[in-house]
Amino acid sequence: MTKRENATEPDRRISVAPMMERTDRHDRVFLRLISGRALLYSEMISTGAIVHGGRTDLLAFDPTEHPVALQVGGADPAELAECAQIAAAFGYDEINLNVGCPSDRVQNARFGACLMAEPALVATGVRAMDAAAPIPVTVKCRIGIDERESFAELYDFANQVADAGCASLIVHARKAWLKGLSPRENREVPPLRYDVVYRLKDSMPDLEIVINGGVTDLDAVAGHLAHVDGVMIGRAAYENPYLLAEVDRRFFGGAHPVPSREAVVEALLPYIDRQCARGVPLSHITRHILGLFNGQPGARAWRRTLGETARLPNAGPEVVRQAIDQVCAARASLFIEGALRLEGMEDERERHIVGNIL
Ligand SMILES: Cc1cc2nc3c(=O)[nH]c(=O)nc-3n(C[C@H](O)[C@H](O)[C@H](O)COP(=O)(O)O)c2cc1C
Structure with missing residues (x-):
């Protein structure tokens, strides 16, 4: 059985985005009490910190958090592979590679959004992770960076990572400017282009595509699900967590009453x-x-x-x-x-x- 046919592949119809200083283990335990089904992502943790740092403090989580994905930031294929093994050993349901963060610190370490310009390197990293561990490997990216914003470039990126074994591509539907905008501005200033993500899904029907960016209510989620496979919610789920209360009933056919x-x-x-x-x-x-x-x-x-x-x-x-x-x-x-x-x-x-x- 290939990994993708494996029944333990998490359902990514609705997920809560990785957010530094936000989606730590305490937040995830809390969110899990509101939705039993939404997939929860960790904050980004650098591969260096995982490989060389205090692993248990960084990675331990509560068993109630499942399904839960670990997001890592890094570019070295050997370190990525080691992190995938470690993530699987800790019991994470998925490992996700950050190719969307534009912060200076992350750029200086040569990972995050700047990796969109190096699809072959990302593909090598994904292939190494996929070979190293039995859990699915996914990638979270932007629709482009700087002047590199043509659909052909995004398509090429998606194709290379899909060929390498990426089980799901999460696309933040705005580009990032690597110079001149803060990470916060990079979440607000470049316009949202949902049409680009829909077109990517149309062009690659076999690749699971999850859309992210600017989703603030469940009607919007339902609208996106008519075009793509999943929706990832970030800030709205943090600022207004009760937004998730209807998720199980509305999108997963859950029969439990919505908790007050x-x-x-x-x-x-x-x-x-x-x-x-x-x-x-x-x-x-x-x-x-x-x-x-x-x-x-x-x-x-x-x-x-x-x-x-x-x-x-x-x-x-x-x-x-x-x-x-x-x-x-x-x-x-x-x-x-x-x-x-x-x-x-x-x-x-x-x-x-x-x-x-x-
Ligand atoms: C405080 C904060 C921290 C974030 N940290 C991460 C991160 O660690 N990894 C990542 O891929 N994206 C990170 N993001 C981006 C979100 O995952 C998401 O892509 C972005 O907020 C757009 O989605 P939204 O409009 O639903 O919030 C962060 C966003 C915020 C607001």
Whole structure:
């Protein structure tokens, strides 16, 4: 059986993007409580750090995180192969190569987005990883870099990495400027070109293509899925994580009820207890959950309590319980305010309608 026929290939219809300083193991445990099915990517870790650094600290993850992919940054085929072996040994479901990061630090080390100009080297790296480990190898790239932005160049890049064994190509649908723009500007200034990614899929129907960039709601996900195989969501899933709540039901036919925000927090508490007992500062976990109540009554109190109190020395899980109590209090006070308004309403019909809402 070839790797691609292997039943353990993760389903990439919906994934959460690799994000440095964001999608660490705590964030992934939290996101997994909201969607059981979305594929979760790690932050980018350089091959050098994995090969020469403290592996367990960098790579260990909670078993609940599956399906989970490790993203690496590097260009040396031997190091990439070693990382693929290590990733498989740690139990990752996929290893992904970063060919999209335009930061100066990454460019100086000659990997990330600048590798789009070296498709043969990327292909050699992919081939080495694919041969070294039983897990699928994928690549995340841009639609182009600098002046190198023709469709023919993107097509050639995709063909070379596909021939080398890349199981899925994730394409951030904007080019990157290697000089003159910060990484942040490179996520905002170059225009999104979804049409280019759709055309790539049309031209390479056998290669799994996942689109990324600017997706902020599940209707947009559904729209993209009519053209490509998967959608990767980055910032929106971090800033508004509850966005993922409908993913399992809507895209994977999941029969479980959608968990409430409060249920997500309740389910996270045992994990927080365990991590705090091991000495992990509470804020390392709570910083990822600040956006959970966005747009809801009590969102501000939630953010404030977690943002301020969780950073105090010795802060423990009780801070999260306090924050939830404040969300409930904010909701109750809205209700009471509504009930008082109702009392003052003279129009019988209006009273009836508002009473039903309350
Ligand atoms: C804070 C931050 C860190 C990021 N770190 C990585 C990374 O480590 N590897 C990577 O391939 N992309 C990284 N990205 C880019 C995202 O994976 C994604 O391609 C980009 O944000 C566009 O998707 P979005 O519009 O859905 O956010 C990062 C983005 C942000 C906002």
